[in-house]
């Protein structure tokens with residue numbers, strides 16, 4: 001019997017530290033780490049089913065996808081900018097969010113939700129090609145799901161900014177009347 005997305009993820013989705021991702025902006029506009037993580041997990045769940053993965057691996061990749069950005073800090077905050085300012089040159093590049101957050105999320109998620117080695121490796125390399133190449137079907141599904149969802153979110157953010165600019169400069173009178 002196929003397990004539903006909700007049944008596979010309920011313990012993570014109701015965890016206070018996962019719910020805290022709602023307060024972390026991610027890909028601009030109204031997007032948050034919570035929205036991005038849930039959408040990536042749903043996409044990975046659909047892909048895993050489409051690729052006829054075994055039921056236990058569908059569960060594994062869905063949970064890994066839900067936790068792939070569970071690194072636990074706001075990477076756009078002033079605090080993170082201050083942390084980064086301690087480094088310069090090559091060291092600064094090596095400590096950039098894009099390079100460090102995969103392994104960081106894998107360690108943090110494993111501490112709280114007990115992931116297996118394949119799940120941890122999949123999370124650690126989800127930023128491929130900025131991370132090492134995925135080496136399992138779970139890792140490829142997670143990387144693909146993340147790229148698909150991120151691309152869609154970036155497109156939505158462009159639209160969100162275009163609408164905001166339009167409200168501000170092109171039709172301010174109409175926006176005021178519609179309030």
Ligand SMILES: [Fe+2]
Nearest residue numbers: 068069101127
């Ligand atoms: Fe990420």
Ligand SMILES: [Fe+2]
Nearest residue numbers: 036068069146
């Ligand atoms: Fe992501």
